[in-house]
Structure formats: C-alpha cells, structure tokens
Amino acid sequence: MNDVTAAAAAALPAYRPKLSFAWVGVVPFVAFAFLFLILPTLQIVTGAFRNPAGEFTLANVANLFQPSILSAYWISIRISVASAFLGCVVGFLLAWAIVLGGLPSWVRSPILTFSGVASNFAGVPLAFAFLSTFGRLGLVTLVLRDWFGINIYAYGFNILSFGGLTLTYLFFQIPLMVLIVTPALDGMRREWREAASILGASGFQYWRMVALPILWPTLLGTFALLFANAFGAVATAYALTGSSLSIVPILLFAQIRGDVLQDPHLGYALAFGMIVVTGIANFIYIWLRTRSERWIK
Amino acid sequence: MSDPFLSIRQVRKAFGPTVVVQEFNLDVRQGEFVSFLGPSGCGKTTMLRIVAGFEEPSAGTVNIGGRDVTALKPNQRNIGMVFQAYALFPNMTVAGNIGFGLKVAGKPAAEIRSRVAEMLELIKLQEFGSRYPYQLSGGQQQRVALARAMAARPQVLLLDEPLSALDAKVRVSLREEIRAIQKELGITTIFVTHDQEEALSMSDRIVVMYNGRAEQVGTPFEIYNRPATRFVAGFVGTLNVIEGRVTDPAAGTVSIAGGAVSVGNRLAGRKAGEAVSLALRPEAIALGRREGRDGLVTGTIREVSFLGSVIRVRVAVGEALLSLDTFNSPASPPPVAGETADISFSSSDMLILDR
Amino acid sequence: MKQNRFWSWIFLAIGVLYFLLPLIGTFEFSLKMRRGVYSLDAYEAVIFDPRFQATFGYSVMMALATIVVGVLLVVPTAYWVRLRLPSWRPVLEFVTLLPLVIPPIVIVFGYIRLYNTSSWLPLTGTAMGTNILLMFGYVVLSLPYMYRAIDTGLRAIDVGTLTEAAQSLGAGWITIMWRVILPNVFVAVLSGAFLTFAIVIGEFVLAALLNRPAFGPYLQLIGANRAYEPAALAVIAFAITWGCMALIQVVSRFAPRPPAQPH
Numbered sequence: 001m002n003d004v005t006a007a008a009a010a011a012l013p014a015y016r017p018k019l020s021f022a023w024v025g026v027v028p029f030v031a032f033a034f035l036f037l038i039l040p041t042l043q044i045v046t047g048a049f050r051n052p053a054g055e056f057t058l059a060n061v062a063n064l065f066q067p068s069i070l071s072a073y074w075i076s077i078r079i080s081v082a083s084a085f086l087g088c089v090v091g092f093l094l095a096w097a098i099v100l101g102g103l104p105s106w107v108r109s110p111i112l113t114f115s116g117v118a119s120n121f122a123g124v125p126l127a128f129a130f131l132s133t134f135g136r137l138g139l140v141t142l143v144l145r146d147w148f149g150i151n152i153y154a155y156g157f158n159i160l161s162f163g164g165l166t167l168t169y170l171f172f173q174i175p176l177m178v179l180i181v182t183p184a185l186d187g188m189r190r191e192w193r194e195a196a197s198i199l200g201a202s203g204f205q206y207w208r209m210v211a212l213p214i215l216w217p218t219l220l221g222t223f224a225l226l227f228a229n230a231f232g233a234v235a236t237a238y239a240l241t242g243s244s245l246s247i248v249p250i251l252l253f254a255q256i257r258g259d260v261l262q263d264p265h266l267g268y269a270l271a272f273g274m275i276v277v278t279g280i281a282n283f284i285y286i287w288l289r290t291r292s293e294r295w296i297k
Numbered sequence: 298m299s300d301p302f303l304s305i306r307q308v309r310k311a312f313g314p315t316v317v318v319q320e321f322n323l324d325v326r327q328g329e330f331v332s333f334l335g336p337s338g339c340g341k342t343t344m345l346r347i348v349a350g351f352e353e354p355s356a357g358t359v360n361i362g363g364r365d366v367t368a369l370k371p372n373q374r375n376i377g378m379v380f381q382a383y384a385l386f387p388n389m390t391v392a393g394n395i396g397f398g399l400k401v402a403g404k405p406a407a408e409i410r411s412r413v414a415e416m417l418e419l420i421k422l423q424e425f426g427s428r429y430p431y432q433l434s435g436g437q438q439q440r441v442a443l444a445r446a447m448a449a450r451p452q453v454l455l456l457d458e459p460l461s462a463l464d465a466k467v468r469v470s471l472r473e474e475i476r477a478i479q480k481e482l483g484i485t486t487i488f489v490t491h492d493q494e495e496a497l498s499m500s501d502r503i504v505v506m507y508n509g510r511a512e513q514v515g516t517p518f519e520i521y522n523r524p525a526t527r528f529v530a531g532f533v534g535t536l537n538v539i540e541g542r543v544t545d546p547a548a549g550t551v552s553i554a555g556g557a558v559s560v561g562n563r564l565a566g567r568k569a570g571e572a573v574s575l576a577l578r579p580e581a582i583a584l585g586r587r588e589g590r591d592g593l594v595t596g597t598i599r600e601v602s603f604l605g606s607v608i609r610v611r612v613a614v615g616e617a618l619l620s621l622d623t624f625n626s627p628a629s630p631p632p633v634a635g636e637t638a639d640i641s642f643s644s645s646d647m648l649i650l651d652r
Numbered sequence: 653m654k655q656n657r658f659w660s661w662i663f664l665a666i667g668v669l670y671f672l673l674p675l676i677g678t679f680e681f682s683l684k685m686r687r688g689v690y691s692l693d694a695y696e697a698v699i700f701d702p703r704f705q706a707t708f709g710y711s712v713m714m715a716l717a718t719i720v721v722g723v724l725l726v727v728p729t730a731y732w733v734r735l736r737l738p739s740w741r742p743v744l745e746f747v748t749l750l751p752l753v754i755p756p757i758v759i760v761f762g763y764i765r766l767y768n769t770s771s772w773l774p775l776t777g778t779a780m781g782t783n784i785l786l787m788f789g790y791v792v793l794s795l796p797y798m799y800r801a802i803d804t805g806l807r808a809i810d811v812g813t814l815t816e817a818a819q820s821l822g823a824g825w826i827t828i829m830w831r832v833i834l835p836n837v838f839v840a841v842l843s844g845a846f847l848t849f850a851i852v853i854g855e856f857v858l859a860a861l862l863n864r865p866a867f868g869p870y871l872q873l874i875g876a877n878r879a880y881e882p883a884a885l886a887v888i889a890f891a892i893t894w895g896c897m898a899l900i901q902v903v904s905r906f907a908p909r910p911p912a913q914p915h
Contacts (some may be wrong), residue, residue: 102660107664
C-alpha cells in the first residue's frame with residue numbers, strides 16, 4: 001500500500017454499524033394496536049380456555065357443543081351461507097352485466113358508486129328500511145296485496161324471520177360482491193374470448209373451459225368473505241329480529257349485556273368460536289385471492 | 298389469379314359515420330404469405346378481424362377455399378389466429394393451450410396428445426408442455442400461441458401484430474421462425490404489421506394500407522422500388538423528395554433548384570409549368586460525378602455524420618434536403634459541411650410522386 | 653352479442669329494482685305519519701326530539717374525534733414505515749386488516765373484560781373514560797379504511813424525495829409532517845375521514861354494549877317503540893351515508909397522480 005492510500009485510510013473513521021432507532025417512530029401505533037385490538041382479542045381467546053379459577057381448561061369450548069348453542073351456530077352458518085351464496089350469484093350477474101354485458105358505458109359508474117354506498121348501509125337503518133318495505137304495512141306488501149291480489153303474509157312470508165333477515169343482508173352482500181368481482185371481470189381480457197372463439201369454442205364452452213376456471217378463485221374467495229361478513233353482523237339482526245332469531249352474535253350480545261348463559265366463560269368461548277369461523281373464512285379469501293393474482297399478471 | 302384460396306371482394310366497414318375500410322379487394326393464393334402494412338388507424342387490423350369473423354363487414358364478401366364465409370361466426374371458419382397480446386389461457390398449461398382447439402372439436406385424447414407433441418417439436422419447446430403461461434417469456438408465449446393456432450390444421454392463419462410486444466432481438470429471430478414454419482406447413486397466411494422491415498423481409502406480397510384503403514398490392518421488391526403512391530413511397534423506406542416544375546412534357550425535362558433532370562417519357566399527361574414531386578432513394582444517390590449516371594445536380598453540404606464505416610451526408614438542393622450514405626475511405630477525408638457538392642443519380646431511378 | 657345485451661338489461665333491472673324498492677318503500681312509509689295524507693310529520697317529530705339532537709350530536713363529536721385521532725395515528729405511522737421501515741409494511745397491512753376479520757362484538761367484549769373497574773386501566777369506570785374507550789374502538793373499526801386511503805395517497809407522492817428536500821431546507825419532523833406530508837395527502841385523508849364518519853354515525857354494537865348515548869342505540873330504541881319515525885331516521889341515515897360517499901368521489905378528483913417514472 002503506497003503513501004497516498006495509507007493516508008486516506010487513516011483519515012477515515014473506523015466503520016461502526018449504526019444502531020437504528022427507526023422503530024421508535026411506530027411505537028404509538030404499535031401501542032395502540034396492542035392495547036385496543038390485539039390485547040382485547042387475546043383476552044377473549046385466553047378466557048375461552050380458562051375457568052373461573054384461572055386454570056387452563058377445555059370445558060368452555062366443550063360447552064359450546066350443547067344443543068342450544070350448536071343450533072345458534074347452525075342458524076348463523078345457514079344465514080351466512082344463504083346470504084353469501086345469493087349475494088355471490090346476484091352480484092356476479094350484476095357485475096357481468098355492467099362489465100361484459102354490452103351495456104352502455106354510462107351505466108357502470110353509477111352502479112359502482114351506489115354499490116359503494118349500499119355496502120356501507122348496514123345496521124339499524126337497513127333493518128328499518130326493510131321493515132318499511134316488506135313488513136306487514138310495508139310498501140311492497142301493500143302494493144302486492146292491493147294491486148296484484150297477492151298477500152305474501154298469507155303465504156307464510158315474514159320479514160321477521162330467517163328468510164327476511166337473509167333478504168335484508170343481501171342489501172350489503174350484493175354490492176360487496178359487485179365491488180370485488182368487477183375488477184376481476186375487467187381483467188378478463190377480450191382476446192381470451194376471441195382466441196377461444198376462433199379455436200372453435202362456443203360461448204358456453206368458453207365459460208366452462210376458460211372463464212369460470214380463471215374466475216373461480218375470486219368467486220369462491222368472495223363467497224368466503226361474504227360469509228364472514230354475514231356471520232359477524234349484529235346490528236341489522238338485532239334491529240330486525242331482536243332476540244327471536246338466535247344467531248351467534250345475538251346470543252353473544254345478550255350474554256355480554258345480561259349474562260343470559262349464566263356462565264361468563266361460555267361467553268368467551270362463544271366469541272372465540274366466532275373468531276375461529278370468521279378467521280378461517282377470511283384466510284380462505286386471502287389465500288384464493290393471492291392464487292388468482294398469480295395467474296393474471 | 299386462377300382460383301385464389303382466400304378472396305376478399307369489395308369489403309367495406311363503417312362504424313357509424315366513420316368509414317374504416319373502403320372497397321377492399323384481395324386474392325390470396327394457397328400457401329401465400331401476405332402482409333397488411335400501414336400506420337395505426339389505417340384499417341389493417343379491422344380488415345384482419347373481418348376475415349376472422351370478429352367484425353361484420355358493412356358490405357362485401359370473404360371467400361375461403363371456395364366457400365363464402367362472410368356470414369359464418371368465428372368459431373365456424375376453421376381459421377387460426379395469433380394475437381398481439383399472446384392471449385394464452387392462464388388457467389391451462391402449454392399443452393392444454395395447444396390442444397384446446399382439438400379438445401373443443403371433440404378429438405380423442407390420444408390424437409390430441411400426439412398432435413400437441415408434434416407442435417411442441419415444431420416450435421422447439423418440447424420440455425415446456427406442463428408449464429403455465431406466466432412461467433414463460435414473451436417470445437416463448439408467442440410461439441405457444443402460434444402452435445395453438447395451428448394445431449387444429451386451420452385453412453388460413455391470421456397474425457395481428459404478433460411481434461410488436463416483444464424485444465427487438467426476439468422479434469428478429471421469431472419472425473424468421475414464423476416464416477420458416479409457415480413455409481414448411483404451406484398455410485395461407487395474413488400478417489398485420491406497422492413495421493416495414495418485418496413486412497419486407499417476410500412476405501410474398503404486401504398490401505400497403507392508408508386511411509382504410511389499399512394503396513398498393515405487390516411483392517416487396519415492387520413496393521419498395523416502384524411505389525404507386527406518394528404515401529407508399531414515403532412509408533416504406535426512406536425517401537428524398539425534390540420539388541420541381543415541368544419544362545417540357547414531351548422531352549420529359551423538369552427544372553429543379555440544383556439544375557435540370559430528364560425523366561424520359563414519364564411526364565405524359567402533364568402540362569408545362571406544372572409542379573411535380575420527384576423522389577430518390579438514398580442508395581440511388583452518389584456524392585460526386587459518376588459514370589453512367591445521367592442525372593446531376595449541385596447542392597451545398599449541410600451536415601456530415603461520421604458513423605465509422607458509413608458517412609451520412611445531408612445535402613441541400615434548393616429547398617430539399619437530400620440524405621445519402623457514402624462509405625468511409627481511409628485514403629480521403631470525409632466531406633465538410635458548407636462545401637458545394639455534386640449529386641449524381643440515374644434518372645430511371647427517379648420516382649415521380651402523384652399529388 | 654345482441655342476445656347478451658338483453659339479459660344484461662334484465663339483470664340490471666332486477667338489481668336496480670331490489671335496491672330501489674327498499675329506499676322508495678322507506679321514504680314512502682316515512683311520509684305516512686299523518687293519517688291519509690303524505691306529510692313530513694315523522695321528520696318533524698324526529699328532528700325536534702331532544703334525544704335525537706343529543707345522540708346525533710354525540711355521534712358527530714365522536715366521529716370527529718375518531719377522525720382526528722385516526723389521522724394522527726395512521727399518517728405518521730404509514731409515512732414512517734414507507735420511509736424508514738419498508739420491511740414492516742406487510743405487518744402494518746396485516747394489523748389494519750384484523751378489524752375486518754375479528755367481529756366488532758368480540759372486540760368490545762374484550763374491552764369490557766379488559767378495561768373494567770377492576771383492571772389496571774379502569775376506563776369503563778367513568779363516563780369520560782368510557783367515551784375514550786368507545787372512541788378508540790371506533791378508530792380500530794375505521795383503521796382498515798383509513799390506512800388504505802392514506803397509503804394510496806402516500807403512494808401517489810414521492811415521500812422520500814419530499815422529505816429529503818424539506819430536511820435540506822432545515823425542516824424538523826413536525827414541520828415536515830404538518831407542512832409537507834399532510835397537505836399532500838389531504839385528499840386521501842378526507843376520503844378516509846368521510847368513510848369513518850359514515851361508519852361511526854350508524855355504529856350500534858360498540859355504543860350499545862358500552863352504554864353510551866350514541867346515535868346507533870337511539871335508532872334501535874326508536875325502532876322498538878315507534879312506527880313511522882324509524883323510517884324517517886332510516887332515510888336521514890341513508891342520506892348521510894350517500895352524502896359521505898358523494899363527497900369522497902368529489903374530493904378524489906383532486907387527488908395527486910403518481911409521478912411519471914423516468915426510464
């Protein structure tokens with residue numbers, strides 16, 4: 001090493017790795033998330049496995065398997081499946097109509113905007129809206145009775161029921177489906193349709209062999225998302241059917257309010273069960289979404 | 298043409314008030330490779346899509362193999378098509394894509410398998426059968442698209458700017474491959490492109506299109522050396538345009554800024570004093586006097602670019618700026634800007650452009 | 653594709669019918685308070701009800717507080733992670749998606765168990781404490797939307813270069829946040845704010861279980877006891893939601909576009 005480089009080396013300070021304090025910047029957020037999101041959830045999860053004495057137990061979870069609670073889960077699952085399935089089908093058809101259905105271009109934007117509004121219009125006002133429309137003195141009920149002579153209540157329809165709640169849930173399930181599926185349908189390139197056609201495929205064959213296979217991760221994933229959405233919904237059900245329809249969120253609500261189950265730790269187990277169900281459904285949604293994104297680049 | 302295989306007659310296409318294709322006529326022989334060449338918006342892709350069946354012509358007919366296919370849907374025409382954006386089905390493997398046409402036609406699985414293997418060998422991607430499109434490069438995807446289009450033995454092959462989305466190097470190697478495969482299979486082909494080099498190097502004949510009209514139909518040699526219209530002359534290759542005035546239509550003399558030229562008897566029908574546009578390809582012009590060349594004008598050198606083996610010179614002749622290339626000569630220094638220079642050419646190489 | 657278009661119109665018509673009927677029905681019902689005549693009596697009764705004014709005012713205050721706290725929490729964090737801790741981004745995104753996975757009723761259950769009078773942070777012991785707890789709950793609920801809006805806004809501006817420019821001109825962190833970053837993501841913040849507003853105004857579960865006099869529980873109470881006023885309230889609630897969404901659309905027109913990338 002000649003004189004010049006030696007002098008240069010002596011002039012530079014010895015290299016020391018710098019301690020990064022950058023993580024300090026996220027402390028407020030981390031503290032907030034921990035205190036108000038993670039810790040409460042952990043509290044519930046651990047509480048589900050603890051008895052009043054504080055020891056670990058599986059008794060609470062086991063207690064979930066009593067008939068009244070199992071039937072609550074069953075009703076919840078049925079409503080969530082029904083509203084998710086119908087939401088998927090109707091939402092898909094609607095999204096197809098505005099994206100690929102050959103409608104004039106000015107139709108698409110208002111429908112998407114409205115979907116944005118409607119997907120957020122859940123809860124108590126939504127229940128009122130459907131009561132005012134399909135209740136015993138509701139507009140549709142009266143119109144059907146006075147103009148068409150069809151008395152839907154005589155046929156056994158009742159807005160304050162499983163069917164009525166499903167119908168109400170569709171008001172935010174369908175728009176959510178439209179909002180999620182529309183970008184997926186946008187990604188269906190016109191050339192695929194044309195390539196399939198020139199290779200001899202009919203419209204039906206195209207959908208069966210190309211389009212649906214490409215779309216099914218999105219469709220199934222969104223079904224899972226809609227399922228989770230319906231499963232966790234409280235306010236609409238409470239305002240519409242009150243305590244008469246024992247779905248799990250209502251049961252939990254009543255339990256928190258007034259310990260109707262006479263066992264606070266059973267409440268924990270109920271909540272834990274809800275987390276498990278919505279967690280699995282959301283996991284399926286995210287897994288399928290990443291899968292479909294890999295194909296369509 | 299005796300018994301053309303593909304025949305396009307009087308096809309016209311209008312979208313509302315806009316006419317996109319006007320009175321298009323073309324006869325294509327069996328096994329011929331024809332290019333539709335033109336700038337964007339000239340109607341070449343629309344014309345291709347009419348042949349494919351994706352657009353309905355406002356007037357005219359398309360005949361393939363003696364059959365009128367104008368009313369047939371795309372999936373009934375037995376045509377293969379390669380798209381600019383490859384359009385491979387992302388949910389199927391390479392083998393699945395290639396075999397798609399055969400599967401739709403209900404062919405037995407064994408036949409599909411052997412045909413797919415055949416096609417994979419043709420495009421030299423034998424090991425790629427079980428890969429998915431997203432795992433392939435652009436060039437590979439386009440080769441698979443080509444194989445897919447040809448697997449079901451179509452009567453006609455249509456290619457819609459298939460090389461535009463690829464890198465330059467891949468473009469050159471793939472176009473040679475496409476031409477070789479096309480020749481081997483002998484399939485009638487229409488190739489749409491805006492790249493004149495592609496069209497010139499690959500085609501048996503070229504249709505140059507502009508504003509929905511077929512400006513000229515001819516072999517690459519004809520299109521380049523005997524352009525029928527000003528647009529064709531300017532679009533294909535570089536062109537030096539010189540404006541002049543007719544002095545004597547009978548003798549064929551034209552006066553231009555740097556002197557006078559004689560174009561023989563090609564001025565029939567023109568009047569004395571009429572303005573006329575003459576054009577020369579750069580390779581037809583030489584710097585300095587040359588023997589055997591009857592055309593000579595004088596101009597001033599404006600720009601000299603030394604590119605190594607080639608020296609690019611731009612000479613102002615009157616108002617025109619002529620571009621020519623001359624080879625480097627180690628013995629003599631390159632020309633200098635500002636010098637006057639003689640430009641020599643053969644008057645028979647001179648093109649006369651219509652208005 | 654003419655046959656396609658026929659079915660498209662049919663599906664569209666069915667969809668529009670399903671969504672318009674309840675809105676029309678609610679509106680029509682809300683006008684029927686006075687026997688035999690269409691009138692705005694229900695709306696009058698609602699707006700002049702002191703409980704409406706009190707609970708609506710309470711929820712509006714809550715919404716504003718939620719928005720402020722949310723912005724103060726999310727904007728610096730999103731900015732910091734983008735600037736200095738890019739590897740933390742997936743963690744941040746995961747955390748902001750949790751409120752969509754964990755049902756709100758479970759979260760509020762956790763609050764009650766965790767922060768009751770016998771815990772180390774007895775928030776539910778006082779009215780103000782419970783208000784604060786409720787507000788934090790609302791921040792959690794709005795977190796996914798706030799974060800997504802702000803992250804989109806930050807992506808559209810070159811955060812790194814702006815920061816360096818400001819620093820080279822002598823600005824400290826507070827100045828950078830307040831004068832450089834916040835004004836440039838203002839539009840995104842507004843979008844998140846309107847969405848938060850819509851969410852908080854109508855929220856029921858948290859407010860009901862924490863026993864606070866918010867608009868949501870008031871709505872439910874009216875619904876249980878009255879006939880026509882709930883319909884008027886539903887119309888008002890829908891109008892507010894629609895208004896918030898419309899404002900988001902309007903405001904989004906002014907969002908800065910991502911800078912062109914040099915090649």
